[in-house]
Amino acid sequence: MNPGSVNVEEQAxxxxxxxxxxxxxxxxxxxxxxxxxxxxxxxEFPGGKAEPGETEAEALERELLEELGVRTRALRRLPGAWAVRPGLELHFWAAELLSGEPRPLQEHDELRWLGADELDTVDWIDHDRDVLPHIAGLLGA
Structure with a gap:
């Protein structure tokens, strides 16, 4: 089953x-x-919490619209899951930009487009640093 089709409220x-x-x-x-x-x-990689009844893909698309003002399509979940704190688990998804130019509207003050050789040039939040090998793979590195 595709993780994007499982309702979040079904996940204990x-x-x-x-x-x-x-x-x-x-x-x-x-x-x-x-x-x-x-x-x-x-x-970090922008996103946020899924609401009850949303799939992970729907939650990501909604959060990116709210945080960055862009329309995106969630493509696939990347390997791994990270416990942020008890009862809160982080998943990463690859997404494509459909329309708009990202702007830091909520919770961020700067955005950067990074190539595979630039991924180590910023101070990542620990969970986000852990997924960088998979991100480099998305970028063809």
Whole structure:
């Protein structure tokens, strides 16, 4: 079964957070957090928490519209899952940009498009750093 077709509320008591690796022209979008204080200034793949009744793909597409003002399509889930804290698990998805130019509207103060050789040039949040080998694979590295 495709993970994007499973309702989040079917996944026991764990709430899912989805990070999106938006790829365009061989580069991936990174976003610098402005809040909360413990991660402000560090970089991540944008996204957010799935709401009850949403698939992971739907949640990612909604979150990227809210956070960046862009329409995207979730393509596939990347390997791995990370416990953010008890009851909260992070999944990453590859996504494509359908329309709009990303802008840091919520929770971010800067965006950068990074090529495979630039992935180590920003200070990633630990969970996001763990998925970089899979991101490099998306970028053809």
């Amino acid at each position: 008591a764990v709430r899912i957070v989805i990070g999106g690796a938006i790829v365009r022209e061989g580069r991936v979008l990174a976003a610098r957090r402005s809040t909360p204080a413990e991660v402000a200034g560090r970089w």
